[in-house]
Amino acid sequence: xxxxxxxxxxxxxxxxxxxxxxxxxxxxxxxxxxxxxxxxxxxxxxxxxxxxxxxxxxxxxxxxxxxxxxxxxxxxxxxxxxxxxxxxxxxxxxxxxxxxxxxxxxxxxxxxxxxxxxxxxxxxxxxxxxxxxxxxxxxxxxxxxxx
Numbered sequence: 001x002x003x004x005x006x007x008x009x010x011x012x013x014x015x016x017x018x019x020x021x022x023x024x025x026x027x028x029x030x031x032x033x034x035x036x037x038x039x040x041x042x043x044x045x046x047x048x049x050x051x052x053x054x055x056x057x058x059x060x061x062x063x064x065x066x067x068x069x070x071x072x073x074x075x076x077x078x079x080x081x082x083x084x085x086x087x088x089x090x091x092x093x094x095x096x097x098x099x100x101x102x103x104x105x106x107x108x109x110x111x112x113x114x115x116x117x118x119x120x121x122x123x124x125x126x127x128x129x130x131x132x133x134x135x136x137x138x139x140x141x142x143x144x145x146x147x
């Protein structure tokens with residue numbers, strides 16, 4: 001299958017508030033007041049957790065029928081542990097990002113517990129966001145003068 005390029009544009013719309021846009025859609029991210037923001041939107045790590053959980057739900061809903069899962073309802077609650085002393089510079093030895101992410105699946109389906117567990121294993125092995133987190137992509141940074 002050919003590679004497809006996904007894009008996003010992020011621009012400042014306040015002190016720490018950013019507007020994120022792609023394909024005509026947009027949302028904002030900000031930081032809570034205790035981290036210097038205005039608390040007008042979720043912060044980037046909350047957005048990452050949301051994208052991860054949403055991806056898992058989309059994979060589940062997309063493949064449930066193929067795996068003979070009668071998926072009536074799905075909800076994922078995400079938790080991420082992060083030492084804020086890392087990115088604030090208070091502790092140079094602290095990890096910058098999440099040290100642990102937990103996905104808590106709440107599934108309503110007419111299947112056995114084992115069938116659901118096997119299906120969630122499939123979901124996790126086919127979630128592009130999880131794959132990106134586990135198998136870091138090559139990161140390329142380019143800097144240009146502003147227009």
